[in-house]
Amino acid sequence: MTQVLAERRSLLFLPASNPRAITKARTLGVDAVVLDLEDAVRPEAKVEARAAAVAAVAEAWSGAIGIRVNGLASEWHGADVAAVAASRADFVVVPRTDGPAVIAEVATLTGKPVAAMIETPAGVIHAPAIAREAAALIAGTNDLRAELRIPPGSGRTPLFAALQMTVLAARAAGIPVFDGVFNGLEDEDGLAAECAEGRAFGFDGKSLIHPAQVEACHAAWAPRPEELDRARRLVAAASGGAERFEGAMIERMHVEAARRLIERT
Numbered sequence: 617m618t619q620v621l622a623e624r625r626s627l628l629f630l631p632a633s634n635p636r637a638i639t640k641a642r643t644l645g646v647d648a649v650v651l652d653l654e655d656a657v658r659p660e661a662k663v664e665a666r667a668a669a670v671a672a673v674a675e676a677w678s679g680a681i682g683i684r685v686n687g688l689a690s691e692w693h694g695a696d697v698a699a700v701a702a703s704r705a706d707f708v709v710v711p712r713t714d715g716p717a718v719i720a721e722v723a724t725l726t727g728k729p730v731a732a733m734i735e736t737p738a739g740v741i742h743a744p745a746i747a748r749e750a751a752a753l754i755a756g757t758n759d760l761r762a763e764l765r766i767p768p769g770s771g772r773t774p775l776f777a778a779l780q781m782t783v784l785a786a787r788a789a790g791i792p793v794f795d796g797v798f799n800g801l802e803d804e805d806g807l808a809a810e811c812a813e814g815r816a817f818g819f820d821g822k823s824l825i826h827p828a829q830v831e832a833c834h835a836a837w838a839p840r841p842e843e844l845d846r847a848r849r850l851v852a853a854a855s856g857g858a859e860r861f862e863g864a865m866i867e868r869m870h871v872e873a874a875r876r877l878i879e880r881t
């Protein structure tokens with residue numbers, strides 16, 4: 617169940633109500649697409665968007681294709697979940713997850729892997745329990761900023777505890793974990809810096825909102841040539857136990873991390 621989002625770097629969101637974006641998404645080489653029924657879709661367009669999402673996932677996609685349903689508290693949640701259950705979506709995304717119960721219920725009702733968005737204070741606090749029911753976690757940084765009352769222009773430092781908790785919970789449960797979106801559509805340097813930060817935090821990839829963000833995401837999560845060279849030298853040199861390697865101590869976990877990096881190429 618957890619495999620569908622394993623080894624994915626880019627998770628492109630788009631409004632299911634936007635047919636041009638759906639068409640475009642097929643051409644972008646992203647690892648996974650999320651057709652959004654929640655915040656990207658106006659209330660009056662929800663029903664039509666749901667039908668469009670179901671139709672879109674019925675066609676072939678090169679990467680994984682998922683649908684984000686409306687939240688449990690909304691009037692659309694039940695019908696969204698029923699539509700996903702009957703659809704050919706590879707996975708379903710649940711927004712504003714406050715606890716594990718909704719994830720277990722959506723998994724049962726749809727029979728599909730469920731990615732839980734961690735984007736409320738309760739979600740962060742219950743992230744370990746949520747992760748045990750989920751196929752992946754996704755940080756929802758826009759909602760988190762609003763919920764935590766972080767003033768605009770405050771950077772990501774006020775989010776660090778929530779981001780770290782999201783990664784910790786996912787790693788403890790052995791599931792993939794994705795960083796939140798970067799809203800700046802014309803800030804290439806900012807995007808590159810945030811992708812690098814996300815990788816440094818331990819995220820497996822990043823949520824994206826525009827085609828122009830795909831390349832920076834893939835570049836950030838690709839092992840750099842010097843990283844790969846060092847990993848290969850390290851694996852070749854390691855003999856087990858603590859030892860000196862190029863001026864630093866290495867042990868078993870360094871060898872495992874180097875092997876993981878090599879396997880990703």
Ligand SMILES: CC(C)(COP(=O)(O)OP(=O)(O)OC[C@H]1O[C@@H](n2cnc3c(N)ncnc32)[C@H](O)[C@@H]1OP(=O)(O)O)[C@@H](O)C(=O)NCCC(=O)NCCSC(=O)C[C@H](O)C(=O)O
Pocket residue numbers: 628629630631636637638640641652655656711733735755756757758759760796797823824825826827
């Ligand atoms: C942000 C946008 C509204 C910007 O739209 P616009 O200015 O119209 O884009 P462009 O003119 O630059 O688009 C150029 C072409 O690219 C296509 N396009 C645009 N965005 C996407 C996309 N996300 N996926 C696929 N294709 C896309 C356009 O259709 C144009 O193609 P063409 O017409 O053929 O030339 C818009 O980018 C957008 O809607 N982005 C996604 C918004 C979204 O899904 N938001 C919800 C998820 S984010 C979130 O909420 C995370 C979490 O919950 C949290 O709280 O943080």
Ligand SMILES: [Mg+2]
Pocket residue numbers: 655711712735756758759
């Ligand atoms: Mg959100």
